[in-house]
Amino acid sequence: MPILVQKFGGTSVANAEKIRNAAQRTIDAVKAGYQVIVVASARGHQTDELVRDAMELNPNPPKREMDQLLSTGEQQTVSLIAMALEAMGYKAISFTGFQVGMLTDSVHTKARIKSIDAKRIHKELDEGKIVIVAGFQGIDENGHITTLGRGGSDTTAVALAAAVKAEVCDIFTDVDGIYTTDPRIYKKAAKMKEISYDEMLELASLGAGVMHSRSIEFGKKYNVKIHVRSASSDINGTIICAEALQMEGIAVSGATIQKDMAKLSLVGIDNKPGNAAKVFHRLAEAKVIVNDIMQTEISKDKANLAFTIGASDLRSAKDAVESIKNEIHYDSLFIREDIAEVSTVGVGMRSHYGIAEKMFSALAQAKVNIDSITTSEIRISVVVDKAQAEKALTAVCDVFELDKPAEKRSKK
Ligand code: ADP
Ligand code: ASP
Ligand code: MG
Numbered sequence: 577m578p579i580l581v582q583k584f585g586g587t588s589v590a591n592a593e594k595i596r597n598a599a600q601r602t603i604d605a606v607k608a609g610y611q612v613i614v615v616a617s618a619r620g621h622q623t624d625e626l627v628r629d630a631m632e633l634n635p636n637p638p639k640r641e642m643d644q645l646l647s648t649g650e651q652q653t654v655s656l657i658a659m660a661l662e663a664m665g666y667k668a669i670s671f672t673g674f675q676v677g678m679l680t681d682s683v684h685t686k687a688r689i690k691s692i693d694a695k696r697i698h699k700e701l702d703e704g705k706i707v708i709v710a711g712f713q714g715i716d717e718n719g720h721i722t723t724l725g726r727g728g729s730d731t732t733a734v735a736l737a738a739a740v741k742a743e744v745c746d747i748f749t750d751v752d753g754i755y756t757t758d759p760r761i762y763k764k765a766a767k768m769k770e771i772s773y774d775e776m777l778e779l780a781s782l783g784a785g786v787m788h789s790r791s792i793e794f795g796k797k798y799n800v801k802i803h804v805r806s807a808s809s810d811i812n813g814t815i816i817c818a819e820a821l822q823m824e825g826i827a828v829s830g831a832t833i834q835k836d837m838a839k840l841s842l843v844g845i846d847n848k849p850g851n852a853a854k855v856f857h858r859l860a861e862a863k864v865i866v867n868d869i870m871q872t873e874i875s876k877d878k879a880n881l882a883f884t885i886g887a888s889d890l891r892s893a894k895d896a897v898e899s900i901k902n903e904i905h906y907d908s909l910f911i912r913e914d915i916a917e918v919s920t921v922g923v924g925m926r927s928h929y930g931i932a933e934k935m936f937s938a939l940a941q942a943k944v945n946i947d948s949i950t951t952s953e954i955r956i957s958v959v960v961d962k963a964q965a966e967k968a969l970t971a972v973c974d975v976f977e978l979d980k981p982a983e984k985r986s987k988k
Contacts, residue, residue: 579701579742580610583617583711583733587750588807589653590620592660598748598807599660602706606666611701613740614708615733616657618649623726639684643713643723647673650710650729657708668706671696673713673721678732680714680722683863687714687722688790689731692739709736730791738798745795745802747787752806753814754779754786756978757831761966764979768829769812772819775829778921778955783834792816819923826985827928828976833969834917835962837867838890839948841882842897844907847873851904852881855897862896864889867917868950868957881906882948884959887913915947916965919957920972932956934975942971 582605584598598614605612617623626645630637654670661668677693700707711729714722724731730747737745754776755765771779773796780789786804795802795816805813823829845851852871859866867884874880885893890913897909925931935956939946944967947959960968972978977985 577609577611579613579740580605581613581615581733581737581740581742581745583615583729583745583747584657584807585729585747585749586617586620586622588748589616589657594807595653595656595660596664599657599664601748601807602661603664603666606706610743612706613697613701613736613742614654614657614706615711615729615736616650616653616708617711617729618646619653619656622649622652640720643684643687643721646723647710647713647721650712654708654710658706661706661708666706667704668708669700670708670710672710673732674715676709678709678714678735680716680724682716682718682720682722684720684722686725686863686865687716689714689724689735689794692735694736694739697736697740724790725788727785727788728790730788731794734791734794734800734802737800737802738794742800745800747802747804748807749786749804750807751786751804752809752811754784754804754816754830756829757969757973758784758786758833761833762831762970762973762978765973766979766981768814768982770815770817770820770823771829772823772923773816774819774954775823775921775923776816778919778952779830779832782832782917782919782921782955782957784830784832787816824924824927826922826982827924827931828920828922828978829924829982830921831969831972831976831978832917832919832921833965834867834919835965836887837884837915837917837959838887838893839882839884839912839915839959840893840897841880841910841912842904842906843880843910844874844878845881846905847875847877847879854900854904855881858896858900859883859893862892864893864896868948870948870950878907884915884917912947914962915959916962917957917959918965918968918972919955920976921955923954925954925956935972938971938975939968942967944968944971
């Protein structure tokens with residue numbers, strides 16, 4: 577029998593009516609001949625509420641205890657879904673990450689899945705049950721509960737879909753697909769029919785909160801077909817899949833904005849071999865995820881080294897670079913927290929010219945100053961003042977016609 581993974585995000589299971597609605601979708605899939613694995617998030621804004629509870633008691637809570645606490649949200653949802661399914665006449669069984677052998681590393685609050693032991697799941701499916709797995713959580717080899725980072729239930733779902741070779745991994749959420757940019761900010765954003773893993777990976781890691789970026793890495797590695805769709809309607813959503821030839825024709829397929837960022841600049845660092853290595857070694861030890869790195873030589877002996885990070889890592893990053901000041905010698909540490917990054921992404925950038933010029937001209941016309949620029953083969957990112965970020969995103973979306981479906985954009 578083919579297997580289907582259905583993931584329901586927080587808003588899609590926020591109350592009893594929504595849980596029943598989700599359960600009905602699962603029943604429809606069972607009736608259509610699938611064995612179904614459901615992955616669920618914590619209900620509504622419960623994870624945020626638990627974070628607030630923790631902060632009230634300890635502004636710098638131990639990460640192990642955060643995982644212990646936050647994992648409880650998902651555990652509640654899965655048992656409630658199982659109860660709803662039973663009440664609707666279907667056999668169901670719920671599991672925590674630990675119970676289904678979701679083994680992760682030990683990096684609390686941003687753990688990575690190492691392996692999944694799907695035997696238990698197959699056994700239950702073969703007995704005719706619907707299996708419901710708590711998203712976002714796992715267990716490390718010492719038996720500590722871990723979580724995969726905010727939004728991590730997507731990764732649980734796609735990793736499970738890969739492990740059981742599911743036909744599709746459905747991601748049910750509060751939007752009806754992936755849009756060219758966040759529709760909450762740019763109201764005119766257009767829905768995409770499909771998007772490549774590479775583009776989605778860039779969009780997700782650049783702040784498109786609709787999918788957890790690790791989930792796309794799994795999707796790409798194991799070629800999992802991912803369907804992002806609305807929990808409240810039956811219309812087709814967006815398929816995330818391997819790159820198709822026609823995708824090259826579109827220069828820019830999406831744009832993102834990342835607001836919770838900080839930038840650290842080591843001004844006048846000694847320009848000698850090994851210094852950059854020391855800085856990033858310390859940052860890695862402190863488990864800081866670095867977004868973009870920029871270094872320029874300013875004289876024969878000195879350089880400026882800057883990097884951007886998520887604002888939540890600022891304290892760890894600052895401590896890390898200050899702890900090696902005597903080894904790497906820099907004149908000053910300049911920190912900015914009032915920045916945001918606006919990016920455009922498209923596999924078509926590889927074969928189109930003039931994209932950077934078009935983006936920078938649009939920003940100039942909107943009177944947005946560019947603080948720094950970074951690029952990859954399929955993206956261009958600019959750091960701007962946080963206060964100007966939404967204006968910058970709008971200018972960029974307008975110039976690349978991201979309000980229109982790809983086939984309706986002008987070809988120039
Ligand atoms: P869930 O709780 O179902 O996991 P999320 O809040 O994590 O849902 O993700 C859905 C939200 O992602 C949408 O409500 C939307 O505002 C936001 N989003 C950001 N970028 C995009 C995008 N490019 N396309 C669609 N939604 C986006
Ligand atoms: N409940 C977790 C969060 O809010 C995981 C998820 O929803 O994917 O981040
Ligand atoms: Mg999410």
